[in-house]
Amino acid sequence: MPPRKQIYFDCAASTPVDPRVVAAMRPFFSVQFGNPSSLHTPGRAAAAAIDSARASIAQFLGCSATEIVFTSGATEADNLAIRGVVAASTLRRPHIITSVIEHPAVLETVRALESEGLARVDYVPVGVDGVVKFEAVKKLIRPTTVLISLMYANNEVGTIQPVRDIGKLLERLNRGRAQRIYLHTDAVQAINYLNCDVGYLRADLLSLSGHKIYGPKGVGALFVRSGVKIKSVLHGGSQEGGLRPGTLNTPLIVGLAEAVKLLRPQRDAAVVRLLRDQLYQQLLKKIPKLQINGSFEKRLPNNLNFSCTGVEGERLMLMLDSAGMAVSTGSACASGSIEPSHVLLAMGLPAWAVAGSIRLTLGRGTTAAEVNYFLRSAPAIIRRAQDVAWRAREH
Numbered sequence: 001m002p003p004r005k006q007i008y009f010d011c012a013a014s015t016p017v018d019p020r021v022v023a024a025m026r027p028f029f030s031v032q033f034g035n036p037s038s039l040h041t042p043g044r045a046a047a048a049a050i051d052s053a054r055a056s057i058a059q060f061l062g063c064s065a066t067e068i069v070f071t072s073g074a075t076e077a078d079n080l081a082i083r084g085v086v087a088a089s090t091l092r093r094p095h096i097i098t099s100v101i102e103h104p105a106v107l108e109t110v111r112a113l114e115s116e117g118l119a120r121v122d123y124v125p126v127g128v129d130g131v132v133k134f135e136a137v138k139k140l141i142r143p144t145t146v147l148i149s150l151m152y153a154n155n156e157v158g159t160i161q162p163v164r165d166i167g168k169l170l171e172r173l174n175r176g177r178a179q180r181i182y183l184h185t186d187a188v189q190a191i192n193y194l195n196c197d198v199g200y201l202r203a204d205l206l207s208l209s210g211h212k213i214y215g216p217k218g219v220g221a222l223f224v225r226s227g228v229k230i231k232s233v234l235h236g237g238s239q240e241g242g243l244r245p246g247t248l249n250t251p252l253i254v255g256l257a258e259a260v261k262l263l264r265p266q267r268d269a270a271v272v273r274l275l276r277d278q279l280y281q282q283l284l285k286k287i288p289k290l291q292i293n294g295s296f297e298k299r300l301p302n303n304l305n306f307s308c309t310g311v312e313g314e315r316l317m318l319m320l321d322s323a324g325m326a327v328s329t330g331s332a333c334a335s336g337s338i339e340p341s342h343v344l345l346a347m348g349l350p351a352w353a354v355a356g357s358i359r360l361t362l363g364r365g366t367t368a369a370e371v372n373y374f375l376r377s378a379p380a381i382i383r384r385a386q387d388v389a390w391r392a393r394e395h
Contacts, residue, residue, distance in 0.1 A: 005324075006321075006324045006325070006326055007324060007325045007326065007370045007373060007374060008326045008363070008365075008366075009325065009326060009327050009360040009361060009362060009366070009370075009374070010326050010327060010328045010359075010360075010361055011212075011302060011361045011362060011363030011364075011366075012155055012156075012158075012189060012212070012302075012303065012328070012359065012361035013328055013361075014211045014212065014217070015211060015212060015213065015214045015363055015364070016214065016365070017211075017214060017215060017216055017255070017259075018214040018215070018258075018259060018262060020258060020262060021214060021215050021216070021255045021258045021259050021262070022255075024254055024255060024257075024258040025216065025251040025252070025254050025255040025258070026251075028046065028049065028250045028251040028254055029251050032045050032046060032049065032250070033046075033250075034046040034250075035247055036049075036050050036247075036248050036250055037237070037239065037247065037248075046248075046250045049250055049253075049254050050070075050248055050250060050253055050254075051065070052257070053253045053254050053256065053257030054068045054070075054257075056257040056258075056260060056261050057221055057256070057257055057260050060196070060260045060261070060263065061196060061197060061198050061206065061223055062197035062198055062199050062200070063198050063199075063223055063225070064226065066226070066241075067223055067224055067225060067226055068221055068222075068223060069221065069222045069223075069224055069240045069241070069243050069244050070219070070220075070221050070240060070244065070248060070249075070253050070256075071219075071220045071221060071222055071244055072218055072219065072220065072249075073209050073210070073211075073217070073218060073219065073220040074103075074105060074186060074188045074207045074208060074209035074212075074220045075105040075220075076220065076244075077207035077208070077209075077220045077221065077222035078103070078105040078106050078109060078149075078184075078186055078207050079105065079109050079233060080222055080230075080232075080233055080243065080244065081149070081184045081205040081207060081222055081224075081230070082096070082106065082109045082110060082113070082147065082149055082184065083109060083113065083233045084230035084231050084232065084233055084243070085146055085147045085182055085184075085205075085228070085229070085230055086113055086118055086119050086146070086147070087230075087231040087233065088229040088230050088231045089146050089229070091144055091146065091179070093117065093118065093119055093120050093144070094119055094120070094144055094145075094146040094147070095119070095120045095121075095122070095142050095144040095145040095146060096110055096113070096119050096120070096121045096122070096145070096146065096147045096148075096149065097121075097122050097124060097137060097140050097141065097145060097147070097148045097149070097150075098110055098121065098122075098123060098124070098148070098149045098150065099123065099124045099125075099126065099132045099150055099151070099161070100123045100124065100125055100126060100342070100346040101126055101130065101132075101151070101154055101156075101157075101159075101342070101343045101346050101347075102149065102150075102151055102186070103151060103155055103186055103188070105186070106149050106151070106186060107342075110149070120144070122140045124136050124137050124140065124150075125346065126346055126347055127347070127348070128347050128348055128349070129159065129294060129295040129298070129347075130154060130157045130159035130293070130294030130295060130343070130347050131159050131160070131161060131162070131294075131295055131298055132150060132161050132162060133162075134162045134165050134166065134169075137150070137162075137166055137169075138169060141173070141181065143179065144179065145179070145181050146179060146180075146181060146182065147181065147182050147183075147184060148166055148170070148181060148182070148183050148184070149184040149185070149186070150162075150163055150166060150183070150184075150185055151163075151185060151186040151187075151188075151189075152185045152186065152187040152189070152190035152194060152196070152201075153187075153189040153190040153194065153300050154189070154294070154343060155188065155189050156305060156341060156343040156344070156359060157293050157294035157299070157303065157305045157343060157344075157347075157359075158189070158294065158299045158300035158302070158303025158304075158305065158361070159294045159295055159298055159299055160190070160194065160298045160299065160300065163183070163185045163201055163203065164200065164201050164202065166183060167183050167201050167202025167203055168202055170182075170183050170202065171202050182204040182205060182228055183201075183202065183203050183204050183205070184203070184204065184205035184206070184207070185201065185203050185205070185206050185207070186207045187206050187207060187208055188207060188208060188209045188212050189212065189300060190300070191208050191212070191213055191263065191265075192212070192213055192263065192265060192268060192269075192302070193265050193268060193269040193272070193300055193301055193302065194265060194269075194300075195265065196208075196265075198223055198225070203223070203225075204224075204225045204228050205222060205223060205224055205225070205228065205230075206222070206223040207220065207221075207222055207223075208220055208221050208223075210252065210255060210256040210259060213259045213260065213263060214259050214262065214364060215255050215256045215258070215259030215260075216251075216252045216255040216256070216259075218249070218252055219249060219252035219253060219255065219256045220256070221256065224243070230243065231243075232244065232245065234246070268364060269301045269302075270301075272301050272302045272362050272363070272364075272366065273301035273302075275362055275366055275368060275371050276301060276302055276303070276304055276360075276362055278368075278371060279304060279360065279362075279371050279374065279375065280292070280296075280304055282375045283304075283306070283375070283378075283379075286375065286379040287308060287379055287382055288309075289308070289309045290306050290307070290308055291306060291307045291308075291353055292304070292305070292306050293305040293306060293307060293344060293347070293349060293353065293357060294347065300361075302361050302362040302363060302366075303359070303360075303361050304359070304360040304361075304362075305357060305358070305359045305360075306357070306358060306360075307349070307352070307353035307354075307356045307357045307358070308356050308358075308382055308385075308386070309352055309356065309386070310352070310356070310386040311355075311356040311382060311385045311386055312355055312356060312385070313329040313355060313356050313357050313358055314329055315385055315388065316356070316358060316381070316382060316385040317329050317358065319381050319384065319385055320358075320378065320381055323377055323381055325373075325374055325377065325378065327358055327359065327360050328358070328359040328360075328361070329341075329357060329358060329359065340354045340355065341354060341357060344357055360374075
């Protein structure tokens, strides 16, 4: 029998808002609704709530509250980081280094800068393990390099990238460079489980999003280290130190901060890793020729991306959904696109593995009972999906 509620194994796409986050936000929709830019009492109350939120996020990241810029989400934060650094550069066409497996929020931004003639970009390849090589990044650095943008953990295969190693390299190189190189990392997937202290990472810019950490959608933040030369990419008021104009969304900002305060990366990583490893080990036994995609060792503890022979990933996803199990075929931002995963293609996986990939991402609310239900139900569904694909090929 299917479960009474759908099992949700797609926490890399989005997470449910924690009830404590909802409670923290609620007063700012109707009671403490003042514009935080206003000088009257309701406005000052909203401004105080935002100041408190800024301080909470800064404490988690190990930075100053003045280094936090609120945005509408990580996509805007990535755009502000990349376009803002390029706009502030005095070079004619500054050089950017990024990887081929970045989120579209980064990849499409740097591609746009290239097409507009505003920047030169090098894209670091990855191997079959889905991990960027430190030496490959180092070799691409030029005198005109102003920015390296490297995600902390990949959103599709969960592989952890050498952000801290790159940060330590730039710390050394920048001592002898007239043109400083900034390090930006999209930490959206990492923040639940990894050390995101910006001093530990040596990051100059870091993006995060509310709805990946049990907070609301439509809000995010960008850490901008003091002294980083960056310009706003929007026009309007002087909010957020002139970097992000527009009336601040007090309820969502309060919700983001509450979600950050509830984060316990080490604890949550340990709990979810046990369930993920159980899931992986049992799937290997139950599903012939199952292939894990990307390094299993250098991976987020909640991520399991695998492929099965003879299966079309989208069809399998829909079949699992009908049986009460929500999974993904890759990045949620790419769903609806007929293009195969750019991440899996960049890793050099064979066509069958790219076409038949499934991503399971567990979360804070995942239970052993849900994992066991998946293990009881999914293998038979996968075999049916293989039979359907085989019959289709025969015809």
